Amino acid sequence: MWLFKEMCTSVVRLDGKTVVITGANSGIGKETARDFYGRGARVIMLCRNLEQANEAIEDIKNNPPSRINKDKYQSNAGQLVTYSLDLSSLENVRECAKNLLMKEAFIHILVNNAGVAMLPYEKTKDGIEMTFQVNYLGHFLLTLLLLPKMQLSSPSCRIVNVSSFSYMFGDIYFDDINQENSYTSYRGYFQSKLANILFTKELAHRLKKADIHGINVYSLHPGLIPTKITRNFSNTLFPGATFIYNFLTWLLFKSPEEGAQTTIYCSVDEKTANETGLYYSDCNVNIPRWRARDDQYAKNLWDISCKLLHLEPEENLNTFLQTVSRQML
Ligand SMILES: NC(=O)c1ccc[n+]([C@@H]2O[C@H](COP(=O)([O-])OP(=O)(O)OC[C@H]3O[C@@H](n4cnc5c(N)ncnc54)[C@H](OP(=O)(O)O)[C@@H]3O)[C@@H](O)[C@H]2O)c1
Known part of the structure; x- marks a missing residue:
C-alpha cells in the first residue's frame, strides 16, 4: 500500500483565484491550504476554532510544502484568510455563506474537506445525526448557497468533496436517516462518506442538465493518514x-502532505479539467462500487437532503438555487 503515494505534479498557478476549504486548520485540509497558498491563491480557511486557524496560518506561512524552496514559496505566495464555520449548526452554515457571499468577489474552488469520524451517537441542535450533518449535510447546504457565486466566477470552477474508501461498507438509511435504530460509530461514518460520493454524482448531473458549464465536481479518497480524525x-x-x-x-x-495530493489533483490539475462527477484515489479516477454508482440512490439522497433542510426539491437547478438562496439567506 505504501507504493500508492501519487503526487499531484501540476505546477499550475492560482494567482487571482479564490479557494475555500472547510476544516483547513488541521490534517489534509491544512496541507491543501499550504499548497494553494504556495500557488498564489487567496485561500479562505473555514474553521470552527479561529485560534487554531490562526496557528495554522502561521505554520503555513513559515513552512512550504516539502518539495518547494522557502524563499521561492514566500515570494510567490497568495493570501490566507479565515472565516468561522461550524458544520454542526445549519444556522452557522448559513451565516458563514452569507459572510462569504457579501465579502468575497469570487469563489473558484470549493473543497468540502472537514470531517469527523467514529463519534458516539449524538444529534445536532438541528435534530440530525452529528456525523451525517458535519461530513455531508452541512456541506450540501454550504455548496448550494455558494453555487451562485461560483457561477459568477466560472469557467474553470471546481467543487471537491473529500470522501473515504470506507464508503463501500456503507449504506444510506433512507428509512432511518438519523440512524436512531441502527447507529454504530462506523455505520454513521460510512453513510456520510457514501453520501459525499452520491452528492458529487448528482450535483454534476444536475449542473449538466441545467446547462451550467464551467463548474466541475469531484469526490475522492485521500488515503490513510495519521491525523486528528x-x-x-x-x-x-x-x-x-x-x-x-x-x-x-x-x-x-x-x-x-501526501494525503492532500488527490484533493490538490482534483482541485487544480489540468488533466482533470474536463472531468466531472467522478471519484478519485491516488490521483487517478477510480470506479466506485455499486451503491455509489446508483443513479436512483443519488437522486433519493438529494431529495431526502432537501427534506431535512425543509426545501422543496425542484428539477430545474437554476430555479432551485434561487429558492435556496431566498429561503436560507
Ligand atoms: N485521515 C484519514 O485517514 C482519512 C481517510 C479517509 C478520509 N478522510 C477524510 O479526510 C477529511 C479530512 O480529515 P483529516 O484526516 O485531515 O482529519 P482532521 O485533521 O481531524 O481534520 C478535520 C477537520 O475538520 C474540522 N471539523 C470537524 N468538525 C467540524 C465542524 N463541526 N465544523 C467545521 N469543521 C469541523 C476539524 O476542525 P477541528 O480541528 O476544530 O476539530 C478539522 O479542521 C475528512 O473528511 C475525512 O473523513 C481522512
Missing part, C-alpha cells in the same frame, strides 16, 4: 484504536 477511535471502537491507526498509517501509509 482518529481522536474518538479509542472511545468508540476499542481501547488503543487511535494509537494503532495513527502508528500504522504513519509507518505504512501517507503523511498529511
Whole structure:
C-alpha cells in the first residue's frame, strides 16, 4: 500500500483565484491550504476554532510544502484568510455563506474537506445525526448557497468533496436517516462518506442538465493518514484504536502532505479539467462500487437532503438555487 503515494505534479498557478476549504486548520485540509497558498491563491480557511486557524496560518506561512524552496514559496505566495464555520449548526452554515457571499468577489474552488469520524451517537441542535450533518449535510447546504457565486466566477470552477474508501461498507438509511435504530460509530461514518460520493454524482448531473458549464465536481479518497480524525477511535471502537491507526498509517501509509495530493489533483490539475462527477484515489479516477454508482440512490439522497433542510426539491437547478438562496439567506 505504501507504493500508492501519487503526487499531484501540476505546477499550475492560482494567482487571482479564490479557494475555500472547510476544516483547513488541521490534517489534509491544512496541507491543501499550504499548497494553494504556495500557488498564489487567496485561500479562505473555514474553521470552527479561529485560534487554531490562526496557528495554522502561521505554520503555513513559515513552512512550504516539502518539495518547494522557502524563499521561492514566500515570494510567490497568495493570501490566507479565515472565516468561522461550524458544520454542526445549519444556522452557522448559513451565516458563514452569507459572510462569504457579501465579502468575497469570487469563489473558484470549493473543497468540502472537514470531517469527523467514529463519534458516539449524538444529534445536532438541528435534530440530525452529528456525523451525517458535519461530513455531508452541512456541506450540501454550504455548496448550494455558494453555487451562485461560483457561477459568477466560472469557467474553470471546481467543487471537491473529500470522501473515504470506507464508503463501500456503507449504506444510506433512507428509512432511518438519523440512524436512531441502527447507529454504530462506523455505520454513521460510512453513510456520510457514501453520501459525499452520491452528492458529487448528482450535483454534476444536475449542473449538466441545467446547462451550467464551467463548474466541475469531484469526490475522492485521500488515503490513510495519521491525523486528528482518529481522536474518538479509542472511545468508540476499542481501547488503543487511535494509537494503532495513527502508528500504522504513519509507518505504512501517507503523511498529511501526501494525503492532500488527490484533493490538490482534483482541485487544480489540468488533466482533470474536463472531468466531472467522478471519484478519485491516488490521483487517478477510480470506479466506485455499486451503491455509489446508483443513479436512483443519488437522486433519493438529494431529495431526502432537501427534506431535512425543509426545501422543496425542484428539477430545474437554476430555479432551485434561487429558492435556496431566498429561503436560507
Ligand atoms: N485521515 C484519514 O485517514 C482519512 C481517510 C479517509 C478520509 N478522510 C477524510 O479526510 C477529511 C479530512 O480529515 P483529516 O484526516 O485531515 O482529519 P482532521 O485533521 O481531524 O481534520 C478535520 C477537520 O475538520 C474540522 N471539523 C470537524 N468538525 C467540524 C465542524 N463541526 N465544523 C467545521 N469543521 C469541523 C476539524 O476542525 P477541528 O480541528 O476544530 O476539530 C478539522 O479542521 C475528512 O473528511 C475525512 O473523513 C481522512
